[in-house]
Amino acid sequence: MPASMAEQPVLIEINGLTKRFGSFTAVNHVSFNLARGEVLGFLGPNGAGKSTTMRMLAGFMIPTAGTARICGHDVQTDGVAARRVLGFLPEGAPTYPEMTVTAFLTFCAKVRGFTGRDLVQRVERAVGLTRLDSVLLQPVETLSKGFKRRVGLAQALLHDPPVLVLDEPTDGLDPNQKHEVRTLIGQMAAEKAIVISTHILEEVDAVCTRAIIIASGQVVADATPAELQGRHPSGKLDDVFRQLTVEPA
Amino acid sequence: MRNVFIIAGRELAGYFATPVACVFIVIFLVLQGALTFNLGGFFDRGQADLNPFFTFIPWVFLLLVPAITMRLWAEERRLGTIELLLTLPITQTQAVLGKFLAAWVFCAIALVLTFPFVITVNILGNPDNGVIASGYVGSLLVAGAFLSVGAAMSALTKNQVIAFVLAVAVCFVFAVASYPVVTDFLSRNTPVLAEIARRIAVIDRYQDFTRGIVSVRDLIFFASFIGFWLFLNAVLIEQRKAD
Structure with a gap:
């Protein structure tokens, strides 16, 4: 070190x-x-x-x-x-297949206690970091492997964890x-x-x-x-x- | 409590995002209609009540409720999303309650959609709507009881078929526990068990509601029944979440 x-x-x-x-x-x-x-x-x-x-x-x-x-x-x-x-990306980046990217990230942000404008900004920031803009309204199950992985990553970064x-x-x-x-x-x-x-x-x-x-x-x-x-x-x-x-x- | 509602909201949206909700509700309504009007002899009886309707409800639930609950945990395990869900900052109890609540609200929606029966019987005669209301309360409680059993069975396995079969089997035991076939057999051999069987029978309690009797004893029974199975569900998830 x-x-x-x-x-x-x-x-x-x-x-x-x-x-x-x-x-x-x-x-x-x-x-x-x-x-x-x-x-x-x-x-x-x-x-x-x-x-x-x-x-x-x-x-x-x-x-x-x-x-x-x-x-x-x-x-x-x-x-x-x-x-x-903690921001955690489990092995294989599991996500709920029927949810859209926005719905999924919003759910995670809500569980993490964010509301209102703050929530929207958090989701937008995570989406921007992982470049998910183009697939926001698609159900996760229709996404390619790379996008799924990035959805998992976005979820882990939502709350900017230490x-x-x-x-x-x-x-x-x-x-x-x-x-x-x-x-x-x-x-x-x-x-x-x-x-x-x-x-x-x-x-x-x-x-x-x-x-x-x-x-x-x-x-x-x-x-x-x-x-x-x-x-x-x-x-x-x-x-x-x-x-x-x-x-x- | 906020987390419970957030999880329940996600779950409930999940039902309607997949064909599960549509198939369940349609089949439930068709089955209830066919059973009430044909097998139940709704018109032939010439009585303005929903007795035939309420007679069949627990049996239709016995078949359909485990179809809702089989995926509750088994699917989370199969998809690996359980790892995601349980590493969010929520407690396992909140996850268990949220999932149960969503399934229960879903059953309530299915029950609400049987309103044409109530309208029909009110057009044809002058039923005691109080009895009908208490019948609906009873139906919702039976749904809750079966859901709590099914949810716990789903927590046992990642195989949905096993979860379904186990849930039907266990619910069936609680449904028929007070039937003479069971109690006669038990009282001949072990009288103590016969008495217990009569007490824990879901259908027996439910029948009070269909007669228009809403007693505190029955409400406590259903509350503790559901509470017990949800507690078991939480314990199973805690012990076997990573298996």
């Missing part, structure tokens, strides 16, 4: 977070803190426990052990307060849209703590100030992208990722 960020408030505190499904341990004692201004790339192979960790952080899954706090609010004991300051947790925000987007989303994340980075999970390692290089690699539910690396690259002679994140996450034969 650069020294300038040391004074930023810690917005996400995860301590010993563990999730077991029967005898299978999906997430095993994951701990990390994230301060404002940090963009954390959450990496790992499929099934490593990325989504499970994010779901526990969002208060959707109940951890078997450990705690998670967002802006000081425990996600289990003070869930509503924690979720109020903490963003985005599960694969660029999955299904074309290269131009990916670039836009990365630019957007870059613009917001300074005043938020952002966690994104991704399979695209170049993304980590492009937007993240820090990367955590998780394999079989455990954190195997926690460093800046540059540091990680230095851990393999080739200097490529791909190689570092493979080295850390492929089980020795």
Whole structure:
């Protein structure tokens, strides 16, 4: 962590977070803190426990052990307060298929307590950030994958939350849209703590100030992208990722 | 409370945005009409009341209400929207109440649309409209009772067919609990259970309403019945939301 960020408030505190499904341990004692201004790339192979960790952080899954706090609010004991300051994009960006984009975003804004002019402005702002202007009155089910993802993203940005947790925000987007989303994340980075999970390692290089690699539910690396690259002679994140996450034969 | 209404509003709009509302209401009205006029012998009886109409209501609800509730949670699970809904700053109780309220209001709309029966009977004779009104109150409570059962069953599974079949089965048990077939069998073997069966029977309570009797006991029964199943619903969602 650069020294300038040391004074930023810690917005996400995860301590010993563990999730077991029967005898299978999906997430095993994951701990990390994230301060404002940090963009954390959450990496790992499929099934490593990325989504499970994010779901526990969002208060959707109940951890078997450990705690998670967002802006000081425990996600289990003070869930509503924690979720109020969190923008969460669930895996696959689920939305209600029969609702129009406007209706869906208005619903989310209402639940978040906005009314009247403020509500309209919030929705307009989120629509502008995610470039949804052209599809506002279309039912979500008629939209392309890229637009659906952006609707999910708009929902997470509505209330301009200090903490963003985005599960694969660029999955299904074309290269131009990916670039836009990365630019957007870059613009917001300074005043938020952002966690994104991704399979695209170049993304980590492009937007993240820090990367955590998780394999079989455990954190195997926690460093800046540059540091990680230095851990393999080739200097490529791909190689570092493979080295850390492929089980020795 | 505000959140409950926001969720209920979204749900209710969802019914009307899909063919669900239209199909349900049309089938409900056609079934009620056919049963009342044909099987119920509405005209042949020569009496100015809606007894045949109210006799069939619980049985039509038994079939149709689980069709509304089967999607309540099962569909949210299938689409993954449950993850979105429950990570908004609302409590699970608010989500449970909102969904139930929307379904209940929807049933109330379907019931209101049976007004031609009331008009017909008022043109043909001089019915006791007080009895008709209490019959409607009873019908709405039966709908609420079945909805609360169905909602809890829907929370159990992500498969809508399973949710439907379970809801029909459980509602059926509560519907027929006071019928002689059940109570005779129970009193021969376990008299205690026979007494309990008679007390928890939804149809028995409902029949008081159709006779024009609105008693506090029956109202408390329905309130606690619905309350119990909604509580179970909330517990099931809490325990199994991510499954």
